[in-house]
Amino acid sequence: MRTPADDGFFMPAEWHPHSRCWMAWPVRAEVWGERLDEAREAYVEVAKAIARFEPVTMITPSEQLAEVSVEVGSGIACLPLAISDSWTRDTGPSFMIDGKAGLVGVDWRFNAWGGLYPDHEADAALAENLLSYLQLPRYQAPLVTEGGALHSDGEGTLLAVETTLVNENRNPGRSRDEIETLLKAYTGAKTVIWLPEGLADDETDGHVDNVACFAAPGRVVTLAPGDAGDENHERLQRNLAILRDATDAQGRRLEVAELPQxxxxxxxxxxxxxxxxxxxxxxxxxxxxxxxxxxxDDKVLEILEDCFPGRELVQIPALPILQGGGGIYCITQQQPEASLLIPEETGR
Structure with a gap:
């Protein structure tokens, strides 16, 4: 079975140009309870903010298509596909490019974050259905994971948290080395930087998207340990020590920017x-x-303005989304532009 790496594909960085952002309409009532309408309003606000910069499509059940089209407004497209939940970072495909105008998708095995929800069949099929709609080649990965568990610098380095992937509720019987080999084969990575734990009470068993991400080649943004009495302090302290000592696939020591908790x-x-x-x-x-x-909130704006010079920052009230278990990154999935590499990525 050929893999994306075999065929020259790799996971681009988040800053590689996008052709579209994919989102999904909140539908699982048991997640949101009485806050479902509030969550939907927050999703619309995020979608409209992103639509200022790039096209956005909201995936929605066919029976709600007319209603959702009105809710999101004329600037956002809607696509009828079956869904169980609304976290496209985890349920959608992970898109890969080859730097030669090629675009494909990886379909990870999805088991609802280690079996949190038994009725997740539609989400388990979403990546395949979306890639079929887009008429893009699909690589079916023999690994249970979610998109929010991985972060790429586009130059051969992945960030991942061990408790998410090396877990009996995802990949029973597989060692970290075995999982790392599969990650490299399906993302084109050469180096995986493993962090030991994510945040306390994270339903995903500690997705990396809550603790660390790349901001540029050789530069990582991470959540600071904060107060010594905080239950996340030791977890984040260990992560910080690993990042400060890590070397990426290009041989660089990482520059680390810390965001407050x-x-x-x-x-x-x-x-x-x-x-x-x-x-x-x-x-x-x-x-x-x-x-x-x-x-x-204000301090973070200052730090991220320094990390992303030239970009416009838009801050969205996110507490309604967090009530469902995830954040802004979790409800979005970028589709990269299938074009030649931008200059920042040519070092790969």
Missing amino acids: PKARRKADGTRLTLSYVNFYLPNDGVVLPAFDDPA
């Missing part, structure tokens, strides 16, 4: 919401990032 917020059952400023989206020429009605 927002203050802890909890659900009614006492579990902590996985609030993270790392969970942002990079549309063409922009940054769409969360606000949490927190004193750190």
Whole structure:
């Protein structure tokens, strides 16, 4: 069985130009409860913010197509496809390019974050259905993971969290080395930087999209450890130490920018919401990032303006989205432009 790496494909960086952003309409009532309408309003706000920079398509069940088209407005397209949930980062395909105008998709095995929801058949089929609609080649990966568990610099380096992938609820019986080999084969990566843990009470078992991401070749943004009494302090301290000591696929030591943690917020059952400023989206020429009605909101704007010079930053109130278990990055999936590499990526 041939893999994307065999055929010269790799996962581009988030800042590679996009042709479109894919989102999905919130439909799982048990996730949102009485806050479903509030969540939908927040999704629309994110979609409209991204649509200022690049095209956006909202995937929606066919029976809700007319209603959703009205809700999102004329500037956002809608595509009727079956869905179980609304997290396209995890359920959609991971797109790969080859630098020669080639574009393909990887269809990871999806089991609803280790079996959290038994009725996830539509989401398990979403990547295949979307790639069929787009008439793009599909690589079916023999690995259970989600898109939010991986982050690429576009130059051969992946970030991943061990508790997400090396987990009996995803890939039972497989060692980290075996999983790393498959990740490299299906993303074209040469180096995987493993972080030990994600955030406390993260339903995804610690997706990397809440703790660290690449901002440029050789530069990483991570969530700072913060107060020593915080339950995430030791986790984030270990992650920070690994990142500071890491070498990427090009032999560079990483420059690390730290974002503060927002203050802890909890659900009614006492579990902590996985609030993270790392969970942002990079549309063409922009940054769409969360606000949490927190004193750190303004500080994060300053840090990310330095990390992404020349981009327009748009901050969106994200607490309604976090009530469902994820953030802005989690509800978006970019489709890269199938074109020759931009200059920043030619070092690969």
